[in-house]
Each structure stands twice: as C-alpha cells, then as structure tokens.
Amino acid sequence: MQWFNVIVQGVLIGGLYAMFAAGLSLIFGVMRLVNIAHGDLIVLAAYISLMVMQGFGVDPLTSLVLVVPVMAAIGYALQRGLLNRTLGDDLLPPLLVTFGLSIIIQNGLLELFTADSRRLQAGSIEVETFQLAQGVWIGALPMIQFTVALAVIAGLQILFYRTALGRAFRATSDDQPVAQLMGLDTRHVFAMAMALSLAIIAIAGVFLAVRTNFDPAIGPARLIFGFEAVIIGGLGSMWGTLAGGIILGVSQAVGAQIDPGWQLLAGHLVFLVILAVRPQGLFPKVSG
Amino acid sequence: MPDEALLDVKAIDAFYGDFQALFGVSLSVRAGQVVAVIGANGAGKSTLLKSIAGLMHPHSGEILFEGTSVAGSPAFDRLGRGIALIPEGRRLFPSLTVEENLLIGGQSRRPGPWTLARVYELFPLLAERRNLPAPALSGGQQQMAAIGRALMANPRLLLCDEISLGLAPVVVRDIYAQLPQIVAEGLSLIIVEQDILQALRAASHIYCLQEGRIALQGPAGELTRETISAAYFGV
DSSP: HHHHHHHHHHHHHHHHHHHHHHHHHHHHHHHOOOOTTTTHHHHHHHHHHHHHHHHHHHOHOOOOOHHHHHHHHHHHHHHHIIIHHHOOOHHHHHHHHHHHHHHHHHHHHHHHOOOOOBBOOOOOTTTTTEEETEEEEEEEHHHHHHHHHHHHHHHHHHHHHHHHHHHHHHHHOHHHHHHHHHTHHHHHHHHHHHHHHHHHHHHHHHHHHHSSOOOTOOHHHHHHHHHHHHHHHOTTTHHHHHHHHHHHHHHHHHHHHHHHGGGHHHHHHHHHHHHHHHHOOOOOOOOO | OOOGGGEEEEEEEEETEEEEEEEEEEEEEETTTTEHHHHHOOSSSSHHHHHTTTTSSOSEEEEEEEEEOOOOOOHHHHHHEEEEETTTTTOOTTSSSSHHHHHHHHHGOOOOOOOHHHHHHHHHHHHTTTTSSSGGOOHHHHHHHHHHHHTTTTOSSSEETTTTTTTTTHHHHHHHTOOOHHHHTTEEEEEEEHHHHHHHHSSSSEEEEEEEEEEEEEEGOOOOHHHHHHHHHTT
C-alpha cells in the first residue's frame, strides 16, 4: 500500500511536469524554437503571482485571473519584438538569445526580489486531504493541480485539432512560405503560440510556487524537467507529453522512496534509459 | 489601356543573392484573361510568380495590382488583396486533412463565389476524401486540392506554377478541363508551364521567358511553333 501511495503521488506531480513540458513542446512544434528561458519564465510567473496576491489580497489560484493574461501578453510581445527576429534556418540564434534571456530574467528577479526563497500561501486548502483508498490519502491541492493539467492538455488538443488557430499553428509548422501564401501572417501566428505557451507557464508557475519554495535561481531545473517530459513522451504529441510528465513524476517518487537522495537521480536515469532505448520517445506523433 | 489592366508588372529585376534571375520583365493581365508564361528550366518563371505573390521582392521595377503598387506588401497581405499562388509541387500542408487544407485557404475571408461546397462540386473526388490527411491523396488529387485551397481565398488573380508537373497526361487534361469553369467566375489566370501545347490551348496571351528576359510575347493565335521554339531554346 505504501508503494501504491508513492506511485499516486508521483502521478499527481507528473501533471505539473506535463504543464512545464506542454509549453516547450508547443513552441518547438510550431516554430522549431528551443526556449532556454522557459524555466525562468515559470519563476517569473510565480513572482508576478506573488505581487498580484500582495496587491489585491487574493489567494494564488485567484491570482491566475491576472497572471495568465499578463504572461500571455509578455509572450506575444517577446515573440513579436525579439524572438521572431532570431528565427531562420539556423536553430542556434534563438537558442543563444533565449539563453541570454534566461540570465537576464534570473538577475532581474534577483535585483527586484532578492535571493530569499518565497512560497505562495494558499491557506487551508494546502492541508486538506481525502482518502482515495485504505491508507492512501491525497491532498486537495495536488488533486486540483493534476485535474488542471489534464484540462490544459485536453484543451491544447482541442485547440490544435478543432480550431482555426490550431489549424494555423499546424500549417505554419508544416510550411512557412506556403502558410504566408494562404494569408497567414506567420509573425502573428508565432506570437500567438508564444502567448499560449506563456499562459500555460503561468498556471504551472503558480502551482509550482504553492507546492514548494522558490527563488530566482530555480528556473533551469524546471526547464530540465520539462525537457525530460517532452523527450520521454515523444515530440509533437500532447498526450505523450502528459505521459512523459507522469513517468518522470513516478520515477522521482519511487527514487525518493528508496533513498531520499535518489529523487532527482532516478528521474534523470529513467530519462536517459528512454533516450538510449527509444530516442523518438514513447508516443511520437505519427509522421504524415 | 493601363486602366483596364488587373496586374501590371513593370520592368522588374529580381535577384537571389548576387544572382540576377529577372531582367526588366514586364507583363500585364486584364480582368478575365488567361496568360501563359512559358520557358525552359531556370528561365525565371517561378521567380516571376513569387515576385507577384510577394514571396520575393524585386530589386527594381514596379508591380501594380488593380492600379495600386504592391511594393513592400508581404505575401499574406497580397492574398487579402486577391492574388493567390498555387505553388510548384503543390505543397499541401501534410499534417492537415484535405478539408483543413481548403479551410486554411478560406481563412482570409474574402467574399466571393468559392466555398467548400463549390470546390467539392468542381472536384468531387476531394469531397469523398475530405477527412484524409493530404499526403494520402494521389498526385492529381493533391493538385486539385492545391487549386481548391487557392480558390477558397476567392482571388481575382490566380497564379498557377506548373500544375501539370509530375502528373499523368490524362490527369493534366482533367484538371485543365476545369479551368474554363474557374475563369467563368471572373478570375484572371497566369499559367506557368513547361508543356507549351497545354499553355497554347489554355491561354489567350503568351509570354516566353528566356534566361530572365521576355524573349517573345503575343496573342496565342498569332505565335507559330517555330517562333516559340526559337524563343524557348534561344536558337
């Protein structure tokens, strides 16, 4: 029963990792941009939530009403003003520019908020639990977090395959010049993708910051978790990304149960094994 | 008669880097007219179409559409003005279904006669295959979908880049048989072809490009095979 408990907790945290990964995967899929600043943007969202909470006296989940649109707007502006200029046949310029952005965000946050670690206080909901089975208790917050992750993934899936915006994302990803010939302004399409990615980051960042302490330097580690979940799941498949997040979460939980020092190591090892055995990931998009 | 020209290309020069692909090329298309541009490989036919569609920007010269210059306007904006290009090699979006490919073309929301239903009426084969991924179609069906996708934008000027390329002659005949229906809706066409006979049959005016220059032009009925092949091969 103890192991069952460990796996359930791992699955629940996996939802958070899937949200880290979904934004990364979306951006890479639409414009072949590897966003090295992804983790730092997650931390930025946590700090914005902190300011909204202090400014309006609301709880973290309510702060999302503001944090999501603010992050989406930042994403749109970032893409139109900066990242669109780096896109081309070469993958390197966007990589370098987002690496620089990562450093700028970390240091900017350090200047503004110091290196003190913070946490978003969610009140009584943090300690509420309910019993799933005999001996298996689930926290209300992890459960909400996992449900939101499911909704985000399902929402992305619907957006990609059922809406005009999703169609534009896929068409632009397939063939940029022809997408332009068909009347799509690819600069705008890319900016919409980045806005969407940062809206997901906002949700992920707030859940992360309620769960654990954060400070300006923790971004890169979240980026690694996001990458690992994307690679495990296979590029281009949203449900694969969810599976990747869950596998990573369960691996870490099982590792921690064996020895608390093994939590991160176990996750990395499982990632390496999958990368070695099945480099295309477990659920790659069937190439058309 | 510059006022009745739908498209007026005036002495454009176009480059790929240092390589000059077009030298002072001029061409004009009236409303409802079908114009063919013929020439050997590398003569600059696709470059001319890309310049008109906004994928390339000429170094000098001017392109007027409906009397206004389109200089500096990007490709997505020119579709909104009514210039649509069917690219060489069809280039459907592979991860979209046939119907989604058509819908992308219709996203510009220009008003006009072409709707999903009309395109399916023109090419009934596409209607049966609407939910298949685009790469599942045969070459001829893909070409029909590419034509349909461009028509969905309800253009005033349709640029067709080598629509017969890689297709069986019988399929080419079927596709060309639909052109009069398309023109009947008031469209103008520029057809780029390597197949001279096909071009002569479909068009009322011919331009022959040779190494980036207009070597010959005239009404289709007045050009003899001999003058065309002289211009085509430069002999």
